[in-house]
Amino acid sequence: MDNYHDRRVRKSKIALKNALMSLLQQKNLQQITVMEIVQTADVNRGTFYKHYQYKEELLEEMVDDIIVDLIDSYRNPYQKGENISVDNLNVSAIKIFDHVENHADFYTIIAKSNALVGLQNQICRQLTDLMKEVVQQYQEPEGIDLNLLASYQAYAIWGLIIEWINQNFKYSAAYMSNQLLTILQLTRYS
Structure with a gap:
């Protein structure tokens, strides 16, 4: 179960980082919202806030x-x-x-x-x-x-x-x- 959880965390973080990278190709960080990041990553806001505050x-x-x-x-x-x-x-x-x-x-x-x-x-x-x-x-x-x-x-x-x-x-x-x-x-x- 622990290994499964670790893989899910890594997968979520990779998706969030890839989403942010994709959005940064279009606009500055200040213009990007957490909602845009989670929508692009196809995860929910709770997943984002589980790992990051900002x-x-x-x-x-x-x-x-x-x-x-x-x-x-x-x-x-x-x-x-x-x-x-x-x-x-x-x-x-x-x-x-x-x-x-x-x-x-x-x-x-x-x-x-x-x-x-x-x-x-x-x-x-x-x-x-x-x-x-x-x-x-x-x-x-x-x-x-x-x-x-x-x-x-x-x-x-x-x-x-x-x-x-x-x-x-x-x-x-x-x-x-x-x-x-x-x-x-x-x-x-x-």
């Missing part, structure tokens, strides 16, 4: 889920405990573009609308923190502040993601990973 709480959980997945995607190549560098990194190890592709609607809303103002900064801060983890593994290059280096790399990756979104995901995630790897290799030796 629509902002639903959005926050949805964003948190996506950020956790972003972190996991970024850390994927480093999980085997190996020291990864540009020299031994391969395209299949870069998972960040797979993550963006899997959450294309979310990232498109962030990049192309004012529906989720402030989330671009939150994503960039998270990317910067992830970059700091990586650059701290290396000896500080003379004259380069590691915080500035991490920020530079984070915003460069975010720029690639934004350009990919603006081109309506014209390229595959593998192509974008290959481009990032090529850029990293070029800039490493220039």
Whole structure:
């Protein structure tokens, strides 16, 4: 019975998050009502209020889920405990573009609308923190502040993601990973 209940809760939350995402493609969060969310999700208001007090709480959980997945995607190549560098990194190890592709609607809303103002900064801060983890593994290059280096790399990756979104995901995630790897290799030796 407990497993059944857990599945129902997950299913309801997924439906509510998908409904909110669908509505955010049409209008800003402030314009969306709880009634619209539950109607789109095909659940009752009681189900919504069983899990969330406000629509902002639903959005926050949805964003948190996506950020956790972003972190996991970024850390994927480093999980085997190996020291990864540009020299031994391969395209299949870069998972960040797979993550963006899997959450294309979310990232498109962030990049192309004012529906989720402030989330671009939150994503960039998270990317910067992830970059700091990586650059701290290396000896500080003379004259380069590691915080500035991490920020530079984070915003460069975010720029690639934004350009990919603006081109309506014209390229595959593998192509974008290959481009990032090529850029990293070029800039490493220039």
